[in-house]
Amino acid sequence: MIALxxxxxxEVVGGQTHDIPDPSVQVTGQVVRDSREVEPGSLFVAFAGEHVDGHDFAAAVVEAGAVAVLASRPVGVPAVVVDDVQRALGALARHVVQKLGATLVALTGSAGKTSTKDLIAQVLRHRAPTVFTPGSLNNEIGLPLTALSATEETRFLVLEMGARGIGHIRYLTELTPPQIGLVINVGTAHIGEFGGREQIAQAKGELVEALPSEADGGAAIxxxxxxxxxxxxxxxxxxxxFFGESGEADVRAENVRLTDKGQPAFRLHTPSGASDVTMRLYGEHHVSNALAAAAVAHExxxxxxxxxxxxxxxxSLSRWRMEVTERPDGVTIVNDAYNANPESMRAALRALAAMGRASQAQGGRTWAxxxxxxxxxxEALAEHDAVGRLAVRLNVGKLVAVGGREASWLQLGAYNEGSWGEESVHVSDAQAAVDLLRSELRPGDVVLVKASRSVGLERVAQALLPGAAEGEVSAR
Structure with missing residues (x-):
């Protein structure tokens, strides 16, 4: 953080100082909410959670080097005490962003936010120092913490914004007002909470409504x-x-194709010229993500x-997102288990099919x-059924549906599409899936692992990686 x-x-957060002998002492380190991340000069933000109360760590973090604690009550060590810690954190982030003068890029969408954010950050780093959201810390706590990690050298601040309802993105843009706003897509992620795609579009569009006018430098991608x-x-x-594969897009792709390994290649067209791209990532869905990043960079x-x-x-900068590992025995593990929705599930299956084409010629199989x-x-039943059917249509060698009711819908969809033999199977849990895979995998096989974060299927991928123990799958 910039020194304050x-x-x-x-003054910025409307708080009172307690047990601070010298209020002129500066915070020169990071603002953190995890006591394990405290370093000399830090400000520790004490949240009172359901199971852990950050206030209980106040003495320990100060001993570890924190200058003070942002707290909702006096804690016996130097502290700035406020009525609402979350609101105070947001106010501090807005103050720092205003002082920085960096260009703030915000993005949202139903699928692909994190992958696109990582691409934007890596592209902009070629131009100037860039700070960006780590992983998917895109909510009312993670976003201000990311903004506060910027320093005087930061020129670009790339922030991912998530939403679970109307008004969420509007609130985030008030904390960190963007100059450039990117909306990737409107899909069906969280549709059960929103009630429909139109409501999702209404929420995502709050980002472009918050942008400055064109005369003041605002740009909507x-x-x-x-x-x-x-x-x-x-x-x-x-x-x-506009970006996309449409001929009307300002930034577009032509001659899109996949390499033998399933990595996208295309001719990038921008208003300033054209150039060829061959990506290191896997799956054709990354073309759209790359075009979004290119549009931001062009602007x-x-x-x-x-x-x-x-x-x-x-x-790939974020874990468990199309994380590809080739084992010494020739088996390829694709860990995409961080999260899942219908759009990202379809994209991952298509990427699996593309990756498997070369291996199938050598006798390898694809596993989903x-x-x-x-x-x-x-929409849950219909969407799970559709994914199971798509696996069959893409000629995935074997579908392993893991878990309870929703997994049974996946397997049923595959069965109804024509998977009548051993091409699909329903297993009860991660351990059963690992046991099956360990007994049947052979050189050349490609294995995709994907589900919503709550399922914890990353344990399956990790159990299949080189060096993993042969025993039981670790608990979450």
């Missing part, structure tokens, strides 16, 4: 291939830039050649180890 005195912090996103152009006074002054070079060098997609509400 405790007196200035107290919108997916031309998604009608609900394209329509958001009417909801902003910012400059509008910030990068040439087509610069963007293409950066995209071709970019890798899939589990529940959460928060789909009344």
């Amino acid at each position: 005195s405790l007196a200035e912090i107290a 919108l997916n031309a291939d998604d009608p609900l996103v394209r329509a958001m152009a009417t909801r902003t006074k910012a400059k509008v830039i 910030l002054g990068m040439s087509a050649d610069e963007i293409a070079t950066a995209l071709s060098e970019a890798g 180890v899939l589990g529940k997609m959460a928060e789909l509400g009344d």
